[in-house]
Amino acid sequence: MSANSLMTPATVSLPDPAPVPASGRELIRATDLTAFYGTFAAVKHVTLGFEANRVHALIGPSGCGKSTFLRTLNRMHEVVGGHVTGRVVLGQDDIYGSRVSLTQLRRRVGMVFQKPTPFPTMSIYQNVAAGLKVGARHNRAEIDAIVERALQQAGLWNEVKDRLRQSAVALSGGQQQRLCIARTIAPSPEVILLDEPTASLDPQGTQRIEELLFNLKQQFTIIIVTHNMQQAARVSDTTTFFYLGTMVETGATKQIFTAPTQERTEAYITGRFG
Template sequence: MAPADAPARLATQRLTALFDRTVAVREISLLFPANTVTAIIGPSGCGKSTFLRCLNRMHELSEGGWITGRVLLDDVDVYGGTVDPVAVRRRIGMVFQRPTPFPTMSIHDNVAAGLRVNGRLPGAAVTTAVERALRQAALWDEVHDRLNSSALALSGGQQQRLCIARALAPQPEVLLLDEPTGSLDPAGTQRIEELCHDLKRRYTIVIVTHNLQQAARVSDYTAFFYLGKLVEVGRTAELFTRPAREETEAYLTGRFG
């Protein structure tokens, strides 16, 4: 189904996510090629966020959350019996809809949080990694002179980029963005979207969004979810101009959702 013109980094096979006995996402098989941005779109409640949370094993932390099927990261099932979910989350970074800087930590400590938890690093290495992450998140110029002030002093858009920097610092391979601009103003949104373009050179990115224009702007591939099922996936340009399925066209033209 999915195009295969790049080496697969992340893939799901018949992934079904449940809350107790309720199926939230049914039998999804998708490939996320390396160094691409894949957007997941669909109306609210279609299961796109739940699906995303299965990829780094966050779903199982929700009340009653469990899955069937497989999630392959470089051909290794992250749900395999010997895999530590904590290790999975270190390789697959995630950014949420609302900025979540740790309120008790400074800007520097926020970015370093994910590094520190991965083991003791020498101070110089931490400093370098923090700067690199902040530069990648296009925040360095704005905060380099106040790394030790509270992260809460930043604007919403800056906080969100800080969270991206925090996710990038441990150098994950995949970056999951769950409606990352959902709570931002247009300027903040634009910064994040530009960032997606830069970041895909190093990372595989999956972005969940309810904003169709955003999906069209940032992604290489787009998957359309509806009622917990994958309706259609394809190159973004194609999907938006010549959707194969009726539901997709209905959604894209604003007839529901």
């Protein structure tokens, strides 16, 4: 991926004029967050808040800690044996509190991964309904309605409505990724974390997903990690630049891409390194 070297700030097309009212409600906030793999701190002392119903982009070169940071927000960092210090507050709740249920937390903070991960033994319908099998009970009619709505919102309904009982792995890569988005939004989380969701997709698949984000932020708060700075510029309201595990700069996307205050940010977005 050489998008970095292909662009200069002047060529960045911005969602114009990106409406970012200052009065937004902050939904999730990390305070002095440090994330370790063993003794190695991959994310160091990050304090960062995210307003509701916005698309927030996390950018930075490989190994800068942006994915690790993302995974601390739904405690998936611990799945690979990591641990954290500091706090993350979602709404009113400290998600690292001692009485937090991981199951309930992850139902409030959904996640989409770099590679599409449909469950291969389940049909398209079952995949979307998978998240409804845990937590609050739903009857059949409710599940039908939720599955249809989630597929509509993920822009996949028209393509799969006649083959809901077929295998999910027969779909194309881009369709699989939108299926994973449908599966993530079906249980109505508050926050959706996307970890380079278009990295394995072709340009058309990428475009479909980017278009979705504009609609999805009406209902959800979206945090997206991306290697592609044009993508960050296109889809996000705010952008945060990570480098070597520290947060270098955060702000409105337009400001970050046109008038960064930090020299390292400018060097990165103009393609001088990374």
